[in-house]
Amino acid sequence: MPIRQLAPDVAAKIAAGEVVERPASVVKELIENSIDAGATQIRVDLSHGGLQLIRITDNGCGIPPDELPLALTRHATSKVSIIDDLEHIHSLGFRGEALASIAAVAEVTLQSRPRALDQGSQLSAQNGQFSEVTAAASPEGTIITVRNLFSAVPARLKFIKSRNTEVSHCHHLLEQYALAYPEIRFNVFSDGRQIFATPGDGQLSSVLVEVYGLQIVEQMIPVHSEEQTDSTYPVITGYTSRPTAYKSNRQHISFFVNRRWVLSRMLTSAVEGAYHSLLLTGRHPIAVINIQIDPSVLDVNVHPAKTEIRFLKERRVYAAILRAVRAALLAEPEMPAWEPGP
Ligand code: ADP
Ligand code: MG
Numbered sequence: 601m602p603i604r605q606l607a608p609d610v611a612a613k614i615a616a617g618e619v620v621e622r623p624a625s626v627v628k629e630l631i632e633n634s635i636d637a638g639a640t641q642i643r644v645d646l647s648h649g650g651l652q653l654i655r656i657t658d659n660g661c662g663i664p665p666d667e668l669p670l671a672l673t674r675h676a677t678s679k680v681s682i683i684d685d686l687e688h689i690h691s692l693g694f695r696g697e698a699l700a701s702i703a704a705v706a707e708v709t710l711q712s713r714p715r716a717l718d719q720g721s722q723l724s725a726q727n728g729q730f731s732e733v734t735a736a737a738s739p740e741g742t743i744i745t746v747r748n749l750f751s752a753v754p755a756r757l758k759f760i761k762s763r764n765t766e767v768s769h770c771h772h773l774l775e776q777y778a779l780a781y782p783e784i785r786f787n788v789f790s791d792g793r794q795i796f797a798t799p800g801d802g803q804l805s806s807v808l809v810e811v812y813g814l815q816i817v818e819q820m821i822p823v824h825s826e827e828q829t830d831s832t833y834p835v836i837t838g839y840t841s842r843p844t845a846y847k848s849n850r851q852h853i854s855f856f857v858n859r860r861w862v863l864s865r866m867l868t869s870a871v872e873g874a875y876h877s878l879l880l881t882g883r884h885p886i887a888v889i890n891i892q893i894d895p896s897v898l899d900v901n902v903h904p905a906k907t908e909i910r911f912l913k914e915r916r917v918y919a920a921i922l923r924a925v926r927a928a929l930l931a932e933p934e935m936p937a938w939e940p941g942p
Contacts, residue, residue, distance in 0.1 A: 623650025
């Protein structure tokens, strides 16, 4: 076969596959946009596990009418302007491709009203075709509706699990964002039923209660690293469980680096290392660990989904977490003396 350029819609669907794997990936991108827009209230509605509908309503800064088509255009972003900015990323988004990717595999309606305008506007997109921007009565903020996800991508649809599985992936993800942003009020509905809500009072402990329940939260203790003057050293804060509270897997150890939710074996093993000899095999702590660090010693641009990051000085971060969690456990009066590991 001769080499040929892919048709634009095929190329768009392939690129979309990197960002949009399942309903929870759509929710993640939309939530991050709402957070970047400064929202203090975010409502999520799902139907049929997000496959039929995902709607995110926020009270963020909104999008001006003339920028609605740009929001759906690949590599168009209001967050990174020059290449140097990539070294100093303070927003969750920066690639400018999430909305475009979602629009390549679903029907998207954007409705928005910036704070300064007294009228809203809207735009729909389907199969890469945009509608005209029209006026729409809308509250301050942005409402993004994603319908019939993957209905034109049967290959992807085959890999989607049951609706319940998809809902629980979305639920887990939203719990993580709520933990990272206690000042944001989250409200999550699945098929019309509220499945998760947070008060938005700025207290991590309030979110912990919603996620883990009061009984577990009473078993959690605050974690914080010692004072740091060098910003390239991480500052650690959060909560971790007393050895009396535990789970049977590691999924309840959450990490946020500069408020970005990340997955990392290295960080997980640092927390678990602090429990050495305090927890029996097969028992895992519950923890929420916030890592604040100078963005210049980070690379968040490792993967389009941005849940993986690289630290320039990995050992430093590992040691800081291990030390902070261990100190929190040792500060507990009834704790047995900690024995160093092998
Ligand atoms: P990125 O977040 O990487 O910039 P996206 O494709 O996710 O790329 O979004 C494109 C642009 O659309 C954003 O840069 C932002 O200007 C705008 N946008 C998207 N969602 C919202 C929202 N909820 N509120 C305000 N602006 C938004
Ligand atoms: Mg984004």
